Amino acid sequence: MGLSNVTLTQSFIPIKELYFSFNGPSWSISCEAFFYLCFPYLLILFNKLGKFKYYLTAILASIIIILTNYISPNLQHGLFYINPLFRIVDFILGIVIYDLYINLKNQKTLVDFTILEFLSIAIFVLFFSLRDSVTDTSLYSIFYWIPIMTIILIFAFQQGAISKILSxxxxxxxxxxxxxxxxxxxxxxxxxxxxxxxxxxxxxxxxxxxxxxxxxxxxxxxxxxxxxxxxxxxxxxxx
Structure with a gap:
């Protein structure tokens, strides 16, 4: 238990007593450390793939969606919500969102970002209100991808009224x-x-x-x- 916490590998082990040991929230640090180690290699790979990186991301996301139907219920929380090998898809989606932001940033568009910011929050609230109608496995993995990606992308521009308040x-x-x-x-x-x-x-x-x-x-x-x-x-x- 102590060794896995010191080496930040506790989140790789789908046993609650291990990945929530000592200080429960530190499981996320275990994931982040793994993501940071992978980040340079992901950048190299994505640069080589060009536009094909979007297809790769879609394939990885699809694999997660498919696996939600086959993983044992006893392991679902420890894998889909905790394990870095599963959660790295979230990290990759973040890279894709950043890439999309850079492509859109320099384009002049007549967009009311205040409306978009409120709309993105409304989308999140809608998904949150529907949380009881989906499986726990979906909540652990794919359910919040759309609302969170929408919020991150829109608020990244920092041009709406809510962004000004948050500034x-x-x-x-x-x-x-x-x-x-x-x-x-x-x-x-x-x-x-x-x-x-x-x-x-x-x-x-x-x-x-x-x-x-x-x-x-x-x-x-x-x-x-x-x-x-x-x-x-x-x-x-x-x-």
Missing amino acids: HKYAIWLGEISFGFYMIHHLVMRYFILGNGKFELITNHYLIIILLFTITVIAAAASHRYFETPLNRWIRNKN
């Missing part, structure tokens, strides 16, 4: 600490529940939510300022 310095700051928030929140919840369950200091659920949120934001802000930022600066200086 405010406080919104940017929240975005900067969001990774730390994600990584810390599970630990805060786990140890607070253990301590509060033992001593029963707070019983009001709303107060608990506010307290947990506040603690996590403060911890995430401290992590960003005193760990992430200095480490990023040190890495850049080394390069």
